[in-house]
Amino acid sequence: MIKFTNVDKIYSDGNKSLDNINLGIKQGEFVFLVGHSGAGKSTLLKLLTREEKISSGRVSVLGEEITKIKTSKIHSYRRKLGVVFQDFKLLQDKTVYENVELAMRVVGTSPKEIKPRVMEVLDKVGILDKHGRYPSELSGGECQRVGIARAIVNKPSIIIADECTGNLDIDNSISILNLLKDINEEGVTVIMATHDIEILKLFSQRVVEIKDGKIMKDTKRDSYEVSV
Template identity: 50%
Template sequence: MIQLTNVSKQYDNGIVAVNDITLRIEQGEFVYVIGPSGSGKSTFMKLLNREVIATAGKMVVGKFNVSKIKKKQLPFLRRDVGVVFQDFKLLPNLTAFENIAYALEVTGASGKEIKQRVNEVLNLIGLSHKVHQYPDELSGGEQQRIAIARAIANKPKVLVADEPTGNLDPDTAMEIMQILEDINQSGTTVIMGTHNDYLVNQRKHRVLRLEQGRLISDLYKGDYREIN
């Protein structure tokens, strides 16, 4: 469960990226976050794992009061909130296996646990045959799949994906979308920032629309066109 109550974020340059948002997202929901560039989508999602800190309001993510979380608790919050980036952010000198394993190594998992879990997520994304490939040997879609596998390696309760299909062709974007929906079906909350109106219209889920930092629409089984 995610609960925001009157949450705002103002940057040092005076820009208010998130403006007095109150909403609740239940565990297991799939939620699109849409809006024009500069609407606050990325800041909204960065607030969820405290990559940025709210200026005002209260935010609860699962068992964590993110508004008051102590520094020593941050690693535990970030195990519960996996993040997928538009530009993948894979480590170029590590193989697909090693990129995913790294997320587990930092938590102190054993070698046996790491091998088992990495193989599980590689099977989930359909890339078991690419286990020894380096990022520059993979297509954009394959790199994004590995990035997703890394984000879910620790079995997070929430997966935040900021424009995960933005650099991909339409067919590959649909494949990534199907993977995200499969992850959601396993009980993980998925929050996806996107400009892709086709995906939003074809794959119906809850739609949050932001504009100038404000939440201006919240529709279940929404449509991109309904809220333009």
Template identity: 50%
Template sequence: MIEMMNVSKKYPNGITAVNNISIQINDGEFIYVVGPSGAGKSTFIKMMYREEKATTGRIIVGKFDLMKIKERNVPYLRRHVGVVFQDFKLLPRLTVFENIAYAMEVIGAKPKEINKRVNEVLDLVGLKHRMRMFPNELSGGEQQRVAIARAIVNTPEVLIADEPTGNLDPDTSLEIMHILEKINQRGTTVVMATHNSSIVNQMKHRVVAIENGRIVRDQQEGDYGYED
């Protein structure tokens, strides 16, 4: 479960990106985070994996208190929270298999376990036939599928997706969404920041709208609610 209580984030330049937000996200939910550019969406989700630290309030993610967690323990949090970015962030000199395996190697997993689990997630995202290729040999959609596989290879309880379809065409975006839904159906909580109105309106989930750093709408099976 993710819980934020009276959370605010003020940057050193004086800008308040998140202003007194309180929200509860239950295990296994799928949440869209929507709102205009500059509304505070990115800060909101970055606080969930401690890329940004809140200025005030309380944030609980599973067993972790993110206001009290020591910096040396943030990597342990990241084992429980996978992150997918708009620009993939793959390592260019590693193959598809190696990019995904790296996420397990850094936590000390054994080679036999790595091989088994990487093959499982490659199967899930439909890329077993591409495992020996390098990122520059893949399409954008394939690169994003590798990024998703890497984010879930350590079986996190939460998957944070920051504009995961932002650089993709509509058909590829739908393919990515079907993978995210499949992951969610297996029990992983998914929190996805997006500007993709057609996906939000077509593939219904809870919608949390943020404007000027505040939650202005929290709606089950909601619509996007903004003009493109």
């Protein structure tokens, strides 16, 4: 489903953020991408979302070599992805419902399909009763649930979560991770970047460790000793 082949990323200042990355992720996997800040985690995710372009190598997603996607087609490609951010990126002047609804409107979903789907995903993430609230009226954990609802409302094949528990306490972090696990069990591939070692101790998903732009370890958590 996702394949990085001999991928390098070098920025204009000469900084080599990724160095010969070879990585395969199967459909339906849940993968933790771990490493210190600056290790290359976010760069790798930005290559997946085509916010950044590779310097060399190949990246294929869902059978398509995304390095060859024309600029005019990137928006269409991104519809297959759901992205969850550390800082939520919610529109403060819109309600919970409106924040999630907007994700469907921008892709041209029929108006009659929007309301039932939005209410369905708000119920799934446990904040249906908050649909009329504004982000400023929510806790951090609730804001992240809105972010997840927005990410899944268009039924993506892949969820990309970049430090999505970074602003949450441990209880809320565990709650968000359990929610992502539930989504993953429905067949959605989940890739989550984190530097939170405590989270890794509580979940048994695959762990890929990046250090200085290189993959150092790639194994299941049950045989994994965190070195980051």
